[in-house]
Amino acid sequence: MTNIDDLAIEERIKELFEQNYEMMRLEGGHALSADTKQSALNQVLFYWRKLREVAENVTDTEVILSLPEQITPEGRKYTIEGVVDIIREQDQTTMYDIKTHDSDYVRGNVPEYEKQLNVYAHIWQGLRQQELDQTAIIATSLPVTLREAVRKDDQRYITKEIQRWQPLIDIPFNQEKVAETISEFGEVVDAIESRQFQPPSLEKLKGKLAGKKITFAVQVCRNCDARFSCSAYRRYVKSSSSQADSLLSRFLNDYGSDAEREDFLYANLENIPDIESFDI
Numbered sequence: 001m002t003n004i005d006d007l008a009i010e011e012r013i014k015e016l017f018e019q020n021y022e023m024m025r026l027e028g029g030h031a032l033s034a035d036t037k038q039s040a041l042n043q044v045l046f047y048w049r050k051l052r053e054v055a056e057n058v059t060d061t062e063v064i065l066s067l068p069e070q071i072t073p074e075g076r077k078y079t080i081e082g083v084v085d086i087i088r089e090q091d092q093t094t095m096y097d098i099k100t101h102d103s104d105y106v107r108g109n110v111p112e113y114e115k116q117l118n119v120y121a122h123i124w125q126g127l128r129q130q131e132l133d134q135t136a137i138i139a140t141s142l143p144v145t146l147r148e149a150v151r152k153d154d155q156r157y158i159t160k161e162i163q164r165w166q167p168l169i170d171i172p173f174n175q176e177k178v179a180e181t182i183s184e185f186g187e188v189v190d191a192i193e194s195r196q197f198q199p200p201s202l203e204k205l206k207g208k209l210a211g212k213k214i215t216f217a218v219q220v221c222r223n224c225d226a227r228f229s230c231s232a233y234r235r236y237v238k239s240s241s242s243q244a245d246s247l248l249s250r251f252l253n254d255y256g257s258d259a260e261r262e263d264f265l266y267a268n269l270e271n272i273p274d275i276e277s278f279d280i
């Protein structure tokens with residue numbers, strides 16, 4: 001049940017979101033389509049509804065962790081930087097990293113996240129000389145079923161899906177592999193600086209992601225802005241088209257699942273300007 005205070009807080013969140021978005025749009029010169037913007041706002045609102053206790057107890061917000069003067073295997077200098085939230089309760093300190101990722105994906109790929117959080121923990125403990133007891137990821141991407149409930153605007157269904165959603169994932173923290181992880185970051189910096197941007201293999205695109213029933217192509221590529229100019233994605237579409245299909249039409253019309261298309265359509269329809277506002 002939502003009370004008046006909750007509604008006022010959510011209205012304030014919407015205002016702040018709008019201000020933040022406008023500032024980023026002016027600074028970066030990029031706008032979001034209406035459905036993407038709505039989806040971003042939903043992530044913030046549902047994070048608040050689900051993890052209000054965590055959000056209210058954050059003691060250090062958006063802490064910038066920086067590890068400067070790192071050297072890549074090819075001798076380039078670089079800095080590792082991350083932003084985290086910290087909660088100190090009684091004698092317990094927890095570090096949270098908020099990701100716009102899917103919680104099932106995070107659960108299925110914990111070692112990937114463990115590496116990054118271990119480096120942050122290393123900076124926090126080693127350079128800042130602060131205590132740390134626990135690290136965790138908050139995965140804010142809404143599950144498909146919750147998105148479906150929001151789309152239907154069915155409050156009982158939404159409440160049920162919020163209860164089922166588990167966006168908080170504890171990540172074990174282990175300082176033994178920090179040096180190895182930092183070295184891997186260095187290799188990525190070298191690859192970027194020497195302009196090695198080869199996409200992954202077709203097998204990788206067709207492979208299922210750990211912890212998920214769907215493939216890399218569906219989970220990752222469908223959300224990638226570069227997909228229409230990506231050779232691996234082209235090969236993927238070509239290999240999964242039946243002969244009767246028009247390849248070009250499938251390729252250009254691959255805008256995701258039916259639910260994703262509906263999101264896109266409804267959110268953008270609401271934002272179409274009145275016909276009178278067109279200056280013909």
Ligand code: SF4
Binds near residue numbers: 221226227228231232
């Ligand atoms: S479509 Fe994007 S995510 Fe997929 S392989 Fe190509 S560049 Fe990578």
